[in-house]
Amino acid sequence: MVDSTRFKTVRWSIFSILILTYILVYFHRMAPGVVSEYLMADFQTTGTRLGALSAIYFFVYAAMQLPSGVLADTLGTRTAIIGGNITAGLGSILFGLATSFEMACAGRFFVGLGVSVVFISIMKNNAVWFHARVFGVMSGVTLLIGNLGSVTAAGPLSALLNVFAWRSIFIGIGIFSLLLAVAGFFIVRNRPEDCGFEPPNPRLRSEDSPSLDASWLKNLLSVITVLRVWPGFWVQFGAIGALYSFMGLWGVPYLRDVHALSRADAAHYMTVMLLSFAVGALFFGWFSDRIRRRKPVMIAGMLLYFCSWLILVFSDWSAGLGGQLLFGVMGFAGSSFVITFACAKEVINPELSGMAVSVVNTGCFIGTALMQPLFGWIADSTWDGTIVDGIRVYSSADYHNGFLLMLVFIGVGLVGSFLVRETRCRNITVDSSIKA
Numbered sequence: 001m002v003d004s005t006r007f008k009t010v011r012w013s014i015f016s017i018l019i020l021t022y023i024l025v026y027f028h029r030m031a032p033g034v035v036s037e038y039l040m041a042d043f044q045t046t047g048t049r050l051g052a053l054s055a056i057y058f059f060v061y062a063a064m065q066l067p068s069g070v071l072a073d074t075l076g077t078r079t080a081i082i083g084g085n086i087t088a089g090l091g092s093i094l095f096g097l098a099t100s101f102e103m104a105c106a107g108r109f110f111v112g113l114g115v116s117v118v119f120i121s122i123m124k125n126n127a128v129w130f131h132a133r134v135f136g137v138m139s140g141v142t143l144l145i146g147n148l149g150s151v152t153a154a155g156p157l158s159a160l161l162n163v164f165a166w167r168s169i170f171i172g173i174g175i176f177s178l179l180l181a182v183a184g185f186f187i188v189r190n191r192p193e194d195c196g197f198e199p200p201n202p203r204l205r206s207e208d209s210p211s212l213d214a215s216w217l218k219n220l221l222s223v224i225t226v227l228r229v230w231p232g233f234w235v236q237f238g239a240i241g242a243l244y245s246f247m248g249l250w251g252v253p254y255l256r257d258v259h260a261l262s263r264a265d266a267a268h269y270m271t272v273m274l275l276s277f278a279v280g281a282l283f284f285g286w287f288s289d290r291i292r293r294r295k296p297v298m299i300a301g302m303l304l305y306f307c308s309w310l311i312l313v314f315s316d317w318s319a320g321l322g323g324q325l326l327f328g329v330m331g332f333a334g335s336s337f338v339i340t341f342a343c344a345k346e347v348i349n350p351e352l353s354g355m356a357v358s359v360v361n362t363g364c365f366i367g368t369a370l371m372q373p374l375f376g377w378i379a380d381s382t383w384d385g386t387i388v389d390g391i392r393v394y395s396s397a398d399y400h401n402g403f404l405l406m407l408v409f410i411g412v413g414l415v416g417s418f419l420v421r422e423t424r425c426r427n428i429t430v431d432s433s434i435k436a
Contacts, residue, residue: 007197011129014188018077018122019145021085021180024173025115026149027157028057028092030248030274034157034267035166037253041390043101047383051376054249055369056105060112062365066224068117069358070216072124073351076190080117082181088114089177096170114177119146119361123341124354128191131200132350133289136342136425140285143338147278150247151271158267201350223355228347231419232340233363239302239413241367242309242406243334247273249372250402258396259319272324273331280335288339288425294346295422301336302417306410308333313403337364337413339420346423350430367409375402 032039032054040050071080091110098104126138160169192199223229246254247270255266280301288297308330317323340360348356379398386393421428 004197007192007195010189010195010197011192014077014125014129015122017180017183017187018081018118018125019142021081021115021118021177021184022122022142022146023149023152024088024177024180025118026146027153027173028088028111028115028149029244030150030153030270031157031170033247033249033252033270034153034263035161036249037256037263037389037391038161038166039104040392043104044390045101047376047379047392047394048373049101049376051249051373053101053105053108055372056108057112057115058244058365058369058372060109061116062362062369064113064116065120065358065362065365066220066355068120069223069355070220071117072120072354072358073219074216077121077125078184078188078190080121081184081188084114084117084121085177085181085184086114089174089181090114092170092174092177094174096167096174098167120354120358123345123357127345127350127353128199128201132427133425135345136285136289136339137282138285139338139341140282143281143285143335144278147274147281150274151278154267154270154274155264158264161263219352220355223348223352224359226348226356228421229344229356229359231416231421232343232360234416235298235302235337235340235363235413235420236360237363237367237412238409238416239305239334240337240364241371242409242413243277243305243330244364244368245371245375246406247277247331248368250375250399253394254399255319257393258399259323261319265319269324269327273327276328276331277335280332281338283332284336285338285342288342292425293422294339294343294425295417295420298336298339298343298417298420301333301339302414305330305333305336306414309403309407309410313400313407342425343420343423346425346427347421348429350427371406371409374405378402378405 036050039045039053043053045053068080088111091107091112091114095104095107095111098107122142123139126135126142130138157169189195251270251273252263252266255261255269256263261269284297284301288294291297308326311317311326312330317326341357344356344360345353378401379394382398382401383392383394
């Protein structure tokens with residue numbers, strides 16, 4: 001039986017390996033912001049080059065999202081998670097050992113390549129090992145726990161830097177990834193049927209399923225040509241592209257340069273933001289499932305998110321409790337994007353859910369990959385030449401110009417939320433009561 005104790009044990013054991021891997025995904029995503037001063041000093045980088053170094057992860061991640069969906073729907077979660085951990089682990093070790101900017105870029109490339117398959121694999125795993133009615137909640141739980149990696153890349157990483165060299169930390173993370181690859185080999189399985197269990201969700205009728213003889217390319221084309229998949233892409237491109245750029249790279253330098261905060265204090269603000277982001281992901285996934293609505297919840301979240309950015313950019317806010325509250329609201333509201341994953345799954349044939357989620361998820365990483373170096377280029381273009389301890393120091397005006405570009409991106413995400421198709425938390429391709 002699907003609800004047997006053994007089934008639950010196997011299911012949660014697999015989920016544990018995947019979520020530990022996902023925590024490392026977020027660590028690598030957000031860590032450059034905290035170690036930015038070390039990277040700028042060791043490799044003598046400009047803001048543009050620093051942005052490019054960080055963005056390599058996102059460029060590779062974005063390029064790999066569609067292949068990741070194909071891998072998840074063909075080879076399965078097990079192969080993807082083992083190969084991903086090995087690649088990311090070796091990349092992290094290379095990054096920690098880097099003696100030149102080019103070597104660091106190579107390490108960052110392999111980290112991005114390895115972790116790029118993880119999220120889609122987890123979404124596919126959640127779709128086949130858990131009942132469809134809790135997919136929104138599981139998406140929120142996944143992001144909540146995964147964001148613990150973001151939190152460790154803020155305050156805890158800042159504290160560790162007082163004890164260990166940044167290089168030693170990344171080498172240690174790489175070794176841990178290799179150990180997770182070994183655990184994945186022994187524990188992770190693609191489907192309940194591989195362990196002798198019945199699937200928790202009924203199979204589609206054969207006439208409703210994608211042809212088993214169809215090539216993966218044909219199936220992929222059948223996904224990307226569905227227009228109702230794309231609004232979620234634009235939500236992530238704009239709103240989350242800006243948010244990840246801020247949380248993962250430019251937030252700490254901004255608080256240091258403009259508000260005169262120490263690295264530890266600036267990292268605390270990022271911790272507040274990331275924790276709020278994690279809690280919000282769980283809330284929005286749960287609340288959307290609870291009221292059985294997707295679109296109005298996402299629009300409300302995106303509106304609050306846009307307004308919080310207006311306050312950051314145009315108001316005369318100051319560091320302190322009010323500033324931490326502002327950062328908390330930004331993180332919480334931005335996490336409403338989590339609903340795009342459920343929407344993607346619910347507007348496409350269930351057998352192709354991995355590809356659909358990957359299309360939407362690509363937007364986040366294309367947006368971030370463009371924003372991080374663009375922000376650095378804008379800051380460099382008006383920089384007055386101030387250098388402290390080998391690190392470029394930017395003025396409030398330099399950051400303000402970059403934030404204006406972020407607002408444009410966030411506006412794109414807000415518009416995208418109004419175009420998302422309401423599914424009432426059911427798959428519109430198999431539920432005849434919902435018009436597709």
